[in-house]
Amino acid sequence: MLKIEHISKTFNPGTVNEKQAIRDLSLNLEKGDFATIIGSNGAGKSTLFNAICGDFFTDSGVIMLDGQDITFMPQHVRAKTIGRLYQDPMRGTAPGMTIEENLALAAGKGGWLSHVSRQEKERFHEELKLLDIGLEKRMTQPVGLLSGGQRQALTLLMATMNPPKLLLLDEHTAALDPGTAEKVLNLTKRIVEEHQLTCLMITHNMQSALDLGNRILMMDSGDIVLDIHEEEKKGLTVEGLLEKFKTGAGKMLDNDRILLSGEK
């Protein structure tokens, strides 16, 4: 589904601020693969997502999505088939619009409720009900009134309403309290499985990286240094994962947020 071949990206080339953020990175994701990504500070995880989404064009290499070369496809065109969630729950929804208007937006109705049929409204209601956080009773309330966790759950629903070819989750539960984060992660798991989505999820939570998905990618210095597949992933512990990182990257995993979460 996603085939990345030897991409590289250097920011501010030829200046004192030159930074090679992606180094000759290659990755192949099969349809339905759900890979978690962990890595050191500044490893290039978010930059990889930015490259896939077309925030910038890479300096070299090729990006293919579902057999189509998207290397130089404009961002707004890619956005039609790539869903993305950010750490900040305030991104991804329009706060001044109601829940149902936001859903109408996601359904391609431009946020106009007059363009939404009764059947579609019922579908919105059903989908919200499945989130199991009571949003189906608040469809006419502005999204700005929702908590961070409620907004992330809604964003997830909106991003997957018309199933994307690729779903990118960039630490989407990092800003939530642990209980809410767990709920949103369970929801993520259910939605990804239900639609058999191809998904990449950046996390600083080693346990989440182990619990979710069928693959773990470890990044360091702009490249994927380890790609752990299903069989190898089974039975792995956080300690085992850290040990593998050390072997793959030739150094300990240095990520402040992993450190702060008390897992290391």
Ligand SMILES: Nc1ncnc2c1ncn2[C@@H]1O[C@H](COP(=O)(O)OP(=O)(O)OP(=O)(O)O)[C@@H](O)[C@H]1O
């Ligand atoms: N637009 C940009 N201009 C200049 N440098 C950039 C830009 N985007 C990213 N970088 C640099 O590229 C490197 C990789 O950044 P990136 O945000 O992808 O890392 P990350 O793995 O997501 O890190 P973290 O876990 O700390 O969030 C960093 O050194 C960062 O400062």
